[in-house]
Amino acid sequence: MESDVLAFENFLGKEGVLKDDITLNTTDWTGQFKVVPQGGNTGLVGASIPVHDEVVLSLSKINNSxxxxxxxxxxxxxxxxxxxxxxxxxxxxxxxxxxxxxxxxxxxxxxxxxxxxxxxxxxxxxxxxxxxxxxxxxxxxxxxxxxxxxxxxxxxxxxxxxxxxxxxxxxxxxxxxxxxxxxxxRPKSVQSAMLGGFLTSNIIKIVTCRLIYKPRRAGRNVIGNALR
Known part of the structure; x- marks a missing residue:
C-alpha cells in the first residue's frame, strides 16, 4: 500500500495525494460509496462499466466454493x-x-x-x-x-x-x-441442423414442431413440410 502511495506522489507531488482527511473525496452527498458490481464484463449495454468516479467491485476472485x-x-x-x-x-x-x-x-x-x-x-x-x-x-x-x-x-x-x-x-x-x-x-449426443424459413409463419411452425414432436422420422417430415 505504501509503495502505491509513493508511486502517486512521484508524478502528482505530495500535495496532490491526500492520506488523512479524505472523507469528502470518497463519499458522495449521501455519505455513501458509489459502487459498480462487475462480473465478466461481457454485457453489450455498458451496465457494468463505471460512468463517473465509481468504485468497480470485481467478483472474479470469488470462485472457490x-x-x-x-x-x-x-x-x-x-x-x-x-x-x-x-x-x-x-x-x-x-x-x-x-x-x-x-x-x-x-x-x-x-x-x-x-x-x-x-x-x-x-x-x-x-x-x-x-x-x-x-x-x-x-x-x-x-x-x-x-x-x-x-x-x-x-x-x-x-x-x-x-x-x-x-x-x-x-x-x-x-x-x-x-x-x-x-x-x-447432459445429453449423450447432440445433433445440429440449420433450418431456414422464408416467412415468420414458417419459423413459428418449426418451433411448434420442436416443442410438440419427438425427434423421430415423423417429426422430421412435419418440419420439412413447415419449410415449404
Missing part, C-alpha cells in the same frame, strides 16, 4: 465462476448448466443471474426463473448486510421466493456472491 448434489441435480457455487468452467465441472458428473452463451468463456454465473441471461438452451430448458433456487446477497447498506435467500430444495413453499427479486436486477438491489440453482442432465 463449489458443490453439487447429483441426487437432486442441484448446484451451489460462488458467483465468480466462469460459465464455461462451471459447465465443464458439471460435465464430469453427467450434468450441464441449463443455459449457454456466446460469452461463456468469460462471463460469470453471478452476472448471468444479475442480468437474467438466456442463451441457446432457453427453448429446451426454460429461463433462469425456472432454475434459480437460492442466493447469497450483500446489501448496499451501512452494515453490509448479508442475506441468505431461498434454499437448496427444488420445491420450497415455506416463504416468499425472494431470490427472484435479484434475478435481472443488474446489481441495483445488492451484490450476488453465491448461487444455488438446478442443473440438467
Amino acid at each position: 463449489f458443490s453439487f448434489d447429483d441426487t437432486m441435480g442441484i448446484l451451489k457455487c460462488d458467483a465468480g465462476f466462469i460459465l464455461e468452467d462451471l459447465d465443464n465441472k458439471l460435465a464430469s458428473l453427467g450434468y450441464m448448466v441449463p443455459f449457454d452463451l456466446g460469452a461463456k468463456g468469460s462471463c460469470q454465473i453471478g452476472g448471468n443471474i444479475a442480468t437474467c441471461a438466456g442463451g441457446i438452451r432457453l427453448i429446451r430448458y426454460g429461463s433462469l426463473h425456472a432454475h434459480l433456487l437460492g442466493l447469497t446477497v450483500v446489501l448496499p447498506d451501512e452494515h453490509g448486510t448479508v442475506l441468505h435467500l431461498g434454499s437448496d430444495i427444488r420445491k420450497d413453499n415455506t416463504s416468499l421466493h425472494t431470490p427472484h427479486l435479484f434475478l435481472g436486477s443488474e446489481g441495483q438491489l445488492g451484490v450476488i456472491t453465491s448461487v444455488t440453482m438446478t442443473a440438467v442432465p
Whole structure:
C-alpha cells in the first residue's frame, strides 16, 4: 500500500495525494460509496462499466466454493465462476448448466443471474426463473448486510421466493456472491441442423414442431413440410 502511495506522489507531488482527511473525496452527498458490481464484463449495454468516479467491485476472485448434489441435480457455487468452467465441472458428473452463451468463456454465473441471461438452451430448458433456487446477497447498506435467500430444495413453499427479486436486477438491489440453482442432465449426443424459413409463419411452425414432436422420422417430415 505504501509503495502505491509513493508511486502517486512521484508524478502528482505530495500535495496532490491526500492520506488523512479524505472523507469528502470518497463519499458522495449521501455519505455513501458509489459502487459498480462487475462480473465478466461481457454485457453489450455498458451496465457494468463505471460512468463517473465509481468504485468497480470485481467478483472474479470469488470462485472457490463449489458443490453439487447429483441426487437432486442441484448446484451451489460462488458467483465468480466462469460459465464455461462451471459447465465443464458439471460435465464430469453427467450434468450441464441449463443455459449457454456466446460469452461463456468469460462471463460469470453471478452476472448471468444479475442480468437474467438466456442463451441457446432457453427453448429446451426454460429461463433462469425456472432454475434459480437460492442466493447469497450483500446489501448496499451501512452494515453490509448479508442475506441468505431461498434454499437448496427444488420445491420450497415455506416463504416468499425472494431470490427472484435479484434475478435481472443488474446489481441495483445488492451484490450476488453465491448461487444455488438446478442443473440438467447432459445429453449423450447432440445433433445440429440449420433450418431456414422464408416467412415468420414458417419459423413459428418449426418451433411448434420442436416443442410438440419427438425427434423421430415423423417429426422430421412435419418440419420439412413447415419449410415449404
